[in-house]
Amino acid sequence: MNRKEEIRILAVESSCDETGAAVVVNGRDVRSNLISSQIALHTIYGGVVPEIASRKHIEKINQVIAAALDEAGMTLDDIDAVGVTYGPGLVGALLVGVAEAKAISYAKKIPLIGVHHIEGHICANYIENPGLKPPFLCLVASGGHTHLVRVSGYGSYEILGRTLDDAAGEAFDKVARAIGLGYPGGPKIEKAARQGRPDAIPFPRAHVAGDAYNFSFSGMKSAVLNYLNSCQMKGITAVQEDVAASFQQAVIDVLTANVKRAFEETGVKQFAIAGGVASNTALRQAMKELCGQYQVAFYHPSPVLCTDNAAMIGAAAYYDYLAGRFAGLDLNAVPNLKLGER
């Protein structure tokens, strides 16, 4: 295969608490995908401390990139373009990746591609599903975002609905802290929920009025806090597993209700899930069943590609490469970058 047929992208991700580097060929063939996680470091503070995250990215980024190239059996001379997350995320953390990618682009005279983090999450679906092509509907549920997105083409997104308050992952994290499970909340709630009853406590399922596919999770989080307070006042010990299972079920019900409506009203034939919360087994199962009922093809990345990683950034960057959407060396971190904006 000559070089033109094989586009090799080095991808860098540093928007939050994972330092990631990957080599992705033609958008879907992941030759390496390395993640240096800072979870252990932030756990003692109960959440991500931005300043610590930035410092750790600086310490790790060169090693992670070197290891990703090494595992792919390549050097920077084999790379055709460098893709990097430039927003949304923590500004100091983003800047580390952006500065690194700009330096590589300048030194090696290869194109620089700025990738939207949420676009990366969506594109994670391309990696293990070679047959998946737009148009499709995607539910993105991460720590900072909950969006229902119509993907009408590569790099072309329309947000049908979004959370009006907390993101789904944020609700998982806050509830986990409240019931004493700590950070990171999602995986810990999922584990505790396996031992609990999803119908034990009837937490509210908020449906946002109007015809938008919007979500709201802060009421559900408050309901959990109220429940814990009332248990305390009555001298009852709340069963952690039941709270976890009932809360998780309430989140799943709200997410599936909007997706179901979108299936009925838009007639989509392909549906994907993305983002950290998409690694939740019970959510995946619920979405799979819903897709079965509506004869919609269901796609989801494997759990390691749902949470933050650089391979998904490499997948997204490839389609920008094909479209000639390159960034200049003035690329900056944009902490509140909107999907579809450049």
Ligand code: KG4
């Ligand atoms: O996409 P992601 O890795 O980072 C962001 O872009 O935010 O998502 C992280 C979020 C966290 O809120 C975390 O608690 C949640 O995803 N999460 C989960 C699970 N794994 C991670 N939520 C529910 N169940 C899980 N298994």
Ligand code: ZN
């Ligand atoms: Zn993310």
